[in-house]
Amino acid sequence: MLVALTIATAVAALALAAWCGFAAYRDQPTKDWHFIGMGVVTFLALVQLIVGIVLLARGEDPEQGTTIFVAYLLGSFACVPAAGFMSLAERTRWGSLTVAAGGVVLAVLQVRLYDIWGG
Amino acid sequence: MTGTEEGVKGERRQKLITGPGILLLWLYGVMVVGAVSRSAVQIATDFHKAPLAYSLSALAGLVYGFITYSLVRGGETARRAALVCCAAELVGVLAVGAWTLAEPSAFPDATVWSDFGMGYLFIPVILPVTAIFWLVRARRAAAA
Numbered sequence: 001m002l003v004a005l006t007i008a009t010a011v012a013a014l015a016l017a018a019w020c021g022f023a024a025y026r027d028q029p030t031k032d033w034h035f036i037g038m039g040v041v042t043f044l045a046l047v048q049l050i051v052g053i054v055l056l057a058r059g060e061d062p063e064q065g066t067t068i069f070v071a072y073l074l075g076s077f078a079c080v081p082a083a084g085f086m087s088l089a090e091r092t093r094w095g096s097l098t099v100a101a102g103g104v105v106l107a108v109l110q111v112r113l114y115d116i117w118g119g
Numbered sequence: 120m121t122g123t124e125e126g127v128k129g130e131r132r133q134k135l136i137t138g139p140g141i142l143l144l145w146l147y148g149v150m151v152v153g154a155v156s157r158s159a160v161q162i163a164t165d166f167h168k169a170p171l172a173y174s175l176s177a178l179a180g181l182v183y184g185f186i187t188y189s190l191v192r193g194g195e196t197a198r199r200a201a202l203v204c205c206a207a208e209l210v211g212v213l214a215v216g217a218w219t220l221a222e223p224s225a226f227p228d229a230t231v232w233s234d235f236g237m238g239y240l241f242i243p244v245i246l247p248v249t250a251i252f253w254l255v256r257a258r259r260a261a262a263a
Contacts, residue, residue: 071156083145090141098145105149
């Protein structure tokens with residue numbers, strides 16, 4: 001597992017969470033710039049998914065099992081887009097807060113991914 | 120799901136996922152995915168290791184799934200059903216949390232509700248309390 005990529009994704013996810021949390025604090029819905037940010041974070045998660053699958057294909061083995069590893073990779077890829085769509089349905093500060101929560105969840109998933117891979 | 124959708128009695132079905140409700144829906148959605156996928160993997164691979172813990176995780180997943188569905192559906196019946204489930208969820212997380220602390224030997228592996236949901240940032244214990252407030256408030260808003 002690329003440790004650098006995991007850290008980058010986690011940091012980007014937390015930055016997104018802070019940014020959208022700030023928008024919620026200022027009573028604003030998510031805007032175009034926020035969606036570009038979500039796109040960047042989702043792209044990182046997608047790269048991670050691809051890298052993870054390539055590593056598995058090359059015969060490397062996650063410490064806590066392949067199934068759990070792939071499940072977490074898919075979960076972290078779907079996490080931010082799902083929150084993003086919900087913020088499209090809820091054009092208030094609460095939509096922004098949902099995306100912020102999505103960023104926090106993604107960061108937690110990254111920590112778990114690191115553990116599952118075995119450090 | 121939309122505000123214009125007509126209920127069975129011709130009343131407007133009350134939306135439960137506006138405002139703060141959308142955040143609740145998201146957190147419940149995350150818990151559904153977490154609890155269901157976790158218990159599915161554990162029951163499928165090594166159920167014999169900790170049958171009680173894995174069954175409780177699966178049960179938690181079902182409860183979360185039902186609450187999520189109720190929130191999306193909206194309306195008075197769904198609101199009441201979700202309220203009952205949130206109460207059950209709160210009782211469950213408190214009981215299982217206390218149980219895991221009192222008798223760790225019964226749980227060779229963790230459940231979603233172990234140690235009051237510590238492994239899930241205490242979301243399992245905070246969520247039902249928040250949801251109960253929200254659902255009770257939704258009734259007052261509808262009555263007003």
